[in-house]
Structure formats: C-alpha cells, structure tokens
Amino acid sequence: MDLEVRSVSKRFGATIALDNVNLKIASGTIHSLIGENGAGKSTLGKILSGVYQLDSGEVELAGQAVTIGSPREALSRGITIIAQELSLVPSRSAADNVYLGIEDHAGPWVRRGVIKDRFEELTKTSGITVPNDRPVSALSIGDQQKVEILRALARNAEVIVMDEPTARLSVEETAVLKDVMRSLRDQRKTIIFVSHFLGDVLDVSDAITIMRDGKIIRTSKPSDETHDSLVEAMTGRKAGDAFPAKTPPKSPAPVLEVNGLTRGMQFADISFTVGAGEIVALAGLVGSGRSEVARAIYGADPFDSGEVKLQGSVIKISHPATAIENGIVMIPESRKDQGLILDRSIRENISLPYLKKLSQLLMKRREENSMVAENFAAAGIRALSSEMTVRSLSGGNQQKALFARSLAGHPTLFIADEPTRGVDVGSKRAIYELLADLAQKGMAVLVISSELDEVVGLAHRVIVMQTGRIVAELVGDQISESAVVSAAFSMKQREGLAS
Structure with missing residues (x-):
C-alpha cells in the first residue's frame, strides 16, 4: 500500500525535528531516508511506526488519512519498525520470539508443535532462514535481525521501517540483509531504510x-x-576532500613494534611497526585477522608467541588495564557492546578506566571534572552537559565519548577499530580530523577499518591481511583502493594458516 505524509511537523521542546515534511513512498519499494544526525530521518520513521506522534499534518495509507497513536496501532495498519536496539527475548528461540504474544493455545498451554510448523512455513514463504535450535542470544547480529523481520511478517506487516540495520553488521552480513530486503520488495513489502551508509x-x-x-x-x-552528490545535499556543502591532508610522520623511530605475533588459527607471524606521528591502517576482508591482532596488542585477547615492544622495550600486556597503564588505548569495534555503558553519564564513561587513579586522590570530584572537561572538549563532543546519559547522544557523539575516554589516558599508541562505524558524514569528518590531529601531535595511530576510502584517505602506510597473515604493505603513492582490494583478494596466502 502506498504511504504519504502531508505537512508533518514535530517538535521536541525548542528543537524542530520535522518541519512541514511532505513525502510519498510507493508500495513494494525500498525507500531510503538519509541525512546527518538531527536531520529528522529517524523521527519520521518513528512517527510512521507510532513510536512518536506528529504535532501537525497527516499520514495517508492507500489514500486514506489515518491516525497512528502507538506502535500497536501502527502494526494494526500494517506498519512496524525494526530499531537499532533489537527487542528480542535473549533466552528464547527464534520461533518463540517470532510468535511471542500471538501463540496458539490449547487451554492454558502453548501449542509448541503448531508454533514450530508456523515458523517453518514462514521461513519457507519468506525465504528468510535462521537457526531455531538455540536461544537468540547465541545467534549473530545478522540472524537476530532476521528474527525481527520474521516477527514483523508474522504480524502481517506491509511497511517495515529499518533504522540503521547495517550499523553493527559485517560486510558479509550486510550483503545478506540487502538480499533479504530485495526479496521482501519482490513480495510487495515496502521497506523504509534509514541509514548512514x-x-x-x-x-x-x-x-x-x-x-x-x-x-x-x-x-x-x-x-x-x-x-558526493548525496553528501553535498545532506550537509549543504561541497563534498570536497573528506579527509584532512596527510602530514609526514614526525619521527621514523617506531613507537610500536610487533614481532612474530601468533595466536592459534586466527593469525600468524605478524610483524609491523607504527612510528610517532604515523597513521597505519590494518586492512583486509572480515575474518582476515585485523581486529584480532589489535585486540592482542591491547591485551583483550592473549597471543601464543611473538612480542610487542613499546618505545623500544618489550611489554607484557595481559589485560586492557595493563595496556592503559603502558600508554596504549583502543576504541573497540562495537561501542555499544564493548565500549560504553549507555545508561550512565558521559562523565562516568570517560572516567571509568581511571577510577583507581582517582581513588588515590580520594575520588576528588574536582580532579575528575577537570579530566572530563578537558577531554570532552578535545574530542569535540556536542552535548549540553557531561552529566547527560550516553544513550541520549547521537552515534557520532557516542563515538566521540569513547575518544574522550581514551585521550584521558594520555596515550602514546592509539588503536581505533572501525572508528566511524554507524556515524553520520559530519561526524566522520570530525573523527578523521581528530585522528590526524593525534598523529600531528606525535602519537602513533593504528586504524582498523572495513571502509576502503577511510583506509586510503587516512593512512601513511597500509598493511593488508588475508586469512591471518600479512600479504602486502603499501606506502605513499602505492596506497589506492584498487591496490588494497587486489592484495586482500590475492592468491598469495590462499591456504592461510594451513600453509
């Protein structure tokens, strides 16, 4: 069914989230909403799905004006939303989650066999397959999203709003999700795709x-x-060069030296350096071992053999806390799962790794506030106060909160794993400038990224990995997207760790 919004406006206090919006969305299409944080795209999706109510204007479905006062009412009209934060019951199976609240009963008992049969039929007709033999907590994020989609289909949804569905997915999982979206479109479902990607x-x-x-x-x-045309329309500025100019490293002397690092079947014989003022990128396909190497250097995971040197001395890092004490910090791949405590304040999140040090100062709030304020500003966090909860921040500002926490440790080595995942174009530019500024100040920076333009635009050197081994090192003019892709798909290490 066609969907149309007419003259829709929405305020949150003094902030105008939507200003006289008019939009038509055709039935059986994938219609994307894009814009920087605060542009209104998620607000519009939440109005259509009943999470928010409009202040003025109207919504039409199949040519008829309708009221959407709640998610339940939206669903009764065939509209639902799959939010960034999935709403599954972790301990239950996929089928249980799909039919939760709409189960078949025989008296007080749930008819498990009927639910299983209905689930199998739904997966067959939709073409969406997902394991049903384990709790959904044991499924990948990609499979959990499939469960959310199946739940929507089980409730006869015709319009599905997907809010940043690929933000936490690997490249392979993203490709699968896009195939699912195309399949739903072929079944005449309407997909409203809200994305920064x-x-x-x-x-x-x-x-x-x-x-x-x-x-x-x-x-x-x-x-x-x-x-570029999308970026210019979103920002109101010419796209230009998305990356700051590369400044030559301050010193050839290595800050980080990795020699022969090996861990089981994940990576082997990894050796490289990062100098003062240098940005080095670890590139490669998902599963190449990039993040695993970074986590080993940071002490999040152990390694079997090899050594890590910092400023010429071998260091033994068995835990991230030890890494921080030695001047190594890391922005993790998933800020929500591995980095931030969403319901605590920005201040608490920034000071968390340094509580022991602060306790030695008798937890003097003045010292904590000074540390937080300095790094709040250095990271460029846009928020009214450091007492705001991290959950209330945009994705870009949540990422900057992680940067602020890391900078508070006065590191010599800064590791950033997928530093711009799930943030808008404007925040990406700010993060690129921050990383470049750290390098200009003499810090060694190690970046792990799946985005080729990011690797090429930021790095002085690119180390390409494939199946747990280094297959190429690119420097200066050698660095290009085609060169990185060619190395990542090369036959040099076809056998990987088995060679």
Whole structure:
C-alpha cells in the first residue's frame, strides 16, 4: 500500500525535528531516508511506526488519512519498525520470539508443535532462514535481525521501517540483509531504510529521500545520485576532500613494534611497526585477522608467541588495564557492546578506566571534572552537559565519548577499530580530523577499518591481511583502493594458516 505524509511537523521542546515534511513512498519499494544526525530521518520513521506522534499534518495509507497513536496501532495498519536496539527475548528461540504474544493455545498451554510448523512455513514463504535450535542470544547480529523481520511478517506487516540495520553488521552480513530486503520488495513489502551508509543506500534503494534540518531536500533515483552528490545535499556543502591532508610522520623511530605475533588459527607471524606521528591502517576482508591482532596488542585477547615492544622495550600486556597503564588505548569495534555503558553519564564513561587513579586522590570530584572537561572538549563532543546519559547522544557523539575516554589516558599508541562505524558524514569528518590531529601531535595511530576510502584517505602506510597473515604493505603513492582490494583478494596466502 502506498504511504504519504502531508505537512508533518514535530517538535521536541525548542528543537524542530520535522518541519512541514511532505513525502510519498510507493508500495513494494525500498525507500531510503538519509541525512546527518538531527536531520529528522529517524523521527519520521518513528512517527510512521507510532513510536512518536506528529504535532501537525497527516499520514495517508492507500489514500486514506489515518491516525497512528502507538506502535500497536501502527502494526494494526500494517506498519512496524525494526530499531537499532533489537527487542528480542535473549533466552528464547527464534520461533518463540517470532510468535511471542500471538501463540496458539490449547487451554492454558502453548501449542509448541503448531508454533514450530508456523515458523517453518514462514521461513519457507519468506525465504528468510535462521537457526531455531538455540536461544537468540547465541545467534549473530545478522540472524537476530532476521528474527525481527520474521516477527514483523508474522504480524502481517506491509511497511517495515529499518533504522540503521547495517550499523553493527559485517560486510558479509550486510550483503545478506540487502538480499533479504530485495526479496521482501519482490513480495510487495515496502521497506523504509534509514541509514548512514551511503554505499548501501545507493546499492539497494529504489528511491532516496535526503533530509537536512528537519526538511526534505529532494527525493531521487539512485541512478541520478553519487556518493558526493548525496553528501553535498545532506550537509549543504561541497563534498570536497573528506579527509584532512596527510602530514609526514614526525619521527621514523617506531613507537610500536610487533614481532612474530601468533595466536592459534586466527593469525600468524605478524610483524609491523607504527612510528610517532604515523597513521597505519590494518586492512583486509572480515575474518582476515585485523581486529584480532589489535585486540592482542591491547591485551583483550592473549597471543601464543611473538612480542610487542613499546618505545623500544618489550611489554607484557595481559589485560586492557595493563595496556592503559603502558600508554596504549583502543576504541573497540562495537561501542555499544564493548565500549560504553549507555545508561550512565558521559562523565562516568570517560572516567571509568581511571577510577583507581582517582581513588588515590580520594575520588576528588574536582580532579575528575577537570579530566572530563578537558577531554570532552578535545574530542569535540556536542552535548549540553557531561552529566547527560550516553544513550541520549547521537552515534557520532557516542563515538566521540569513547575518544574522550581514551585521550584521558594520555596515550602514546592509539588503536581505533572501525572508528566511524554507524556515524553520520559530519561526524566522520570530525573523527578523521581528530585522528590526524593525534598523529600531528606525535602519537602513533593504528586504524582498523572495513571502509576502503577511510583506509586510503587516512593512512601513511597500509598493511593488508588475508586469512591471518600479512600479504602486502603499501606506502605513499602505492596506497589506492584498487591496490588494497587486489592484495586482500590475492592468491598469495590462499591456504592461510594451513600453509
């Protein structure tokens, strides 16, 4: 069914989230909503799915004006949302989650056999397969999202709002999800795709609506847009060069030396250096061992053999706390699962690793506040107060909170694993500038990224990994997207750790 919003506006206090928005979404299409944080795209999706209520304007379904006062009412009209934070019961199976609340009963008893049969039929008709022999907590994030989609289909949803569904997925999981979205479109379901990932948007969309400051800038076909044209429309500025200029490293002397690092079947004989003022990127396909190497250097995971030197001395890092004490910090791959305590304040999140040190100062709040304020500003966090909860921040500002925490340790080695995952274009630029600034100040920076433009745009050197081994090192003019891809897919280490 076609969906249309007419003159829709929404305020949160003095903030105008949506300003007289008019939009048509055709039935059986994938329609993307894009924009920087605060553009209004998620707010619009939540109004359509009943999470928020509009202040003025109207929503039409199949040509009829409708009221959507709650998620339940939205679902009764065939609209639902799959939020960034999945709402599954971790201890229950996929089938139990899909049919929770709409089970078949025989008296007071749930008819388990009927639920199993209905689940198998649903997966068959939808083409979405997911394991049903374990709790959903044991499933990958990609499979958990499939469970959410199946739950929507089990409730006869015709319009599914997906809010940043690829933010926590690997490249392979993202490809699978896009295939699922295309399959749903072929079944005449309507997908509203809210995303920061412009490559995914251009790849999967039938239509793209660009928002800025609560207004619609334009709606267009993917064939009429490019990455740069989308960025310019989202920001109101020329795309230009997304990355700051590379400044030559301050000193050839290595801050970090990794020699022969090996861990089981994950990686073997890893050796490289990172100098003062140098940004080195670890690149490669998902599963190549990039993140595992970084976690071993940081002490999050053990390694079997090899050594790590910091400023010429061998160090024994058995725990991240030891790494921090030695001047090594790390931004983890998933800020929500591995980095932040979402319901605590920005202040508490920044000071968390340094509580022991602060306790030696009798937990003097003045020292803590001074440390927090200094690094709050250095990371460029945009928030009214450091007492705001991290959950209330945009993805970009949540990531900056992790940067602030890391900077508070006055590190000599800064490791950033997927530093811009799930943040908007404006926040990406700010993070790139922050990383470049750290290098200019003489810090050694190690970046792990799945985004090729990020690897090429930031790094002085690129180390390419494949199946747990280093297969190439690119320097200066050798660094290009094609060179990184060629090395990542090379036959040099086809046998990987078995060679």
